[in-house]
Amino acid sequence: MKNSIKLKTLLAACSLMAAASAQAEPTMANAQAMAWQCAPCHGTNGQEFKEAMPPLAGMPAQQFIDAMTAYREGTRAAVIMDRVARGFTDDEIKAMAIWFEKQPVKQWDKTSLTESLEAQASAAATGGQK
Amino acid sequence: MSQQENKVFDSKITRRDLIKVFGVSAVAATGLFGASEKAYAKSAGHVVILGGGIGGSTFAKYLRFADPDVKITIIEQYPEYITCPRSNDVIVGYHTLDELTFNLDTVKSKYNVNVIIDKVTDADFDKKTVSTAKGQTVSYDKLVVSPGIDFKFEDYEGMSKEIAETKIFHGYKAGPQTLALRKQLLAVPQGGTAIIAPPKNPFRCPPGPYERASFFAEYFQKHNPTAKVIVLDPKDHFTKDVPFKKAWERLYGYKTDNALIEWVSGSEGGGVMGVDADNMTVETMAGTFKADMINLIPNQRAGKLAQKLGLTDASGWCPIDRHSFESTIQKEVYVLGDSTIADAMPKSGYAANSQAKVCAQAVADTLKDRPLGRAIYSNVCYSLAGENYGVSIAAIYEVRDGFIQPKGKSAGVSPITDKPAQPILEAVYQKNWQREFVKDVFS
Incomplete structure (x- = not known):
């Protein structure tokens, strides 16, 4: 597998960050773990651009935050996203928003594994902060 | 569709689909040392997955995301898998079984996963090996089982x-x-x-x-x-x-x-x-x-393989650690999907896919001696009450007080409203979900 040096550096950075916080149980799931849960409807890593459910990959973080917050507060008409959004806190929504913004804006089946691993590592390296 | 059309339609799907289901022996086993063997680092560990259905296939793909180097092998009895999700549609002719039939080709090629088509006959948890009907013995560092269900005809x-x-x-x-x-x-x-x-x-x-x-x-x-x-x-x-x-x-x-x-x-x-x-x-x-x-x-009750391997408790189902889906009966063995005791999570394909992702990250973290992250699960089930009338249930889950429970105020079913748009849109989303879900599992 042709992993770039950049990817390996990022993965190492993630491991160090994880190790640093090893003692206390984390208060929330990390962005990647949450974002993966969206895939059955929105595509792997949000990269489904041909369906009724909107693609999340590459969505501007603020647009994601505004939509999820409005669904959660009941101010935006929803079919099921109101029920889903009520499961997430502000911090969790923000972390997912930043993670999805970093994913390739292309259909999943056109994305190589290496390209995706780099995008996921790059998103994880933000630690959920812009 | 008229009765006559149905008849023609039926004979078509029956012949093709039955060959598909029963023509198993025609497909040779893929060797353990396949083309992608050289891609693995020597000390990365070997994760063996028993069952290439929704839980097993999702797990393999997402383990590759969580660990680019680990060696992954799926042992699956059948060369093709027919999804239970949407099989009701086949009964009334909205779908054919062909449209619900998938294989592990993409998982194998895109995610560097060894695929062995063979029936697992036993496991030795002390030696950490699995044996198959064709006489192979496969060693593992971590074993993942996704054995589905068994029926209590008695x-x-x-x-x-x-x-x-x-x-x-x-x-x-x-x-x-x-x-x-x-x-x-x-x-x-x-x-x-x-x-x-x-x-x-x-x-x-x-x-x-x-x-x-x-x-x-x-x-x-x-x-x-x-x-x-x-x-x-x-x-x-x-x-x-x-x-x-x-x-x-x-x-x-x-x-x-x-x-x-x-x-x-x-x-x-x-x-x-x-x-x-x-x-x-x-x-x-x-x-x-x-x-x-x-x-x-x-x-x-839990599938026959889970029973045979001794992974079930008195309830007939498999107890697991809620944070990782590691069996609480057998260390270094993980159980996914319908056969597990997952508290508030239903026994659904969506839930198996959700659990597989949490488990994949947990296995990757454990292999690298990293602490586990916080688990988060989800389930969305769309059902059709008619071809164009959908009803749904949705929830996000977390581990709280030792059990998997709905997180926040996320759990809920379709509201009853006078708006015709709600059930129509749910039916549209159901069809959208069906196409997307299998892509997340198998490609």
Whole structure:
């Protein structure tokens, strides 16, 4: 597998960050773990651009935050996203928003594994902060 | 679709699909040391997955995301997999089994996963090896099992595995069972009766029997309007029962004299005690029901492999650590999907996919001696109460007070509204979900 040096550096950075916080149980799931849960409807890593459910990959973080917050507060008409959004806190929504913004804006089946691993590592390296 | 068209359609899917299901021996096993072997680092560890269905395939893909170097092998009995999700559609002709049939080719090539087509016969947890019917022995560092369900035919007088393969079909493992139910449904005479008997909790796909009842009613409405489906239930409530019953009222005259669906609850004596396959009758506390077809979906327990490997407890299901899905009976063995005790999470394909992702990250972290992250799970089940009428349930889950429970205020079913858009959009999203879900699992 042709992993770039950049990817390996990022993965190492993630491991160090994880190790640093090893003692206390984390208060929330990390962005990647949450974002993966969206895939059955929105595509792997949000990269489904041909369906009724909107693609999340590459969505501007603020647009994601505004939509999820409005669904959660009941101010935006929803079919099921109101029920889903009520499961997430502000911090969790923000972390997912930043993670999805970093994913390739292309259909999943056109994305190589290496390209995706780099995008996921790059998103994880933000630690959920812009 | 006319009866004649159905007949043509049927003979087409039956022939192709049965070859697909039974033509297993034609496909040779893929060696353990396949083309991608050289891609693995020597000390990365070997994760072996038993079962290449929804749980196993999702796990392999997401483990590759979580660890680019680990060696991954799937051992799966069949070269092709037919999804249970949407197999109700096949019974009434909205889909063919072909459209629900998938393989592990993309998982193998894109995610560098070894795929062995072989039947697992046993595991040695001390030596950390798995043995197969073709005589292979495969060593693992971590073992992942996604064994599905098994049926308790013995709970019903007059019922047996043999009768379930010849006369009274469950249709709860997609394939020949699904096609057998279709054949029976099409053969129900004008004004005839179809019985659907759902199991006790817990069981695979909790809305499945009720979606199926809806589909039977819709089919009868079009082709056999004086026929009727009777649901004989051991329970007083079922998942999404409020939106389902509202849909039945709106679409099928539920609770009127001309109702296409009748539902007999557990309190009313609906629980099935026995069957007479020769006379097509069902015994319940509410009396004897005669039918033209009986779809008994038996009570369930964890799949046979889970039982054989000793991963089940007295309940018949597999206890797991809620943070990782590692078996609490056997260290370094992980269990996914329908066979697990996952508390508030239903036994659904979506749930298996969700659990597989958390488990994949947990296995990757454990192999690298990293602390586990916080687990988060989800489930969204869309069902159809009619071809263009959807009902759903959705929840995000977390581990709280030692159990998997809905997170925040996320859990809920479709609201009952006067807006026609809600069920129409849910049906659109259901079809969207179906296409997208299998891509997340198999590609």
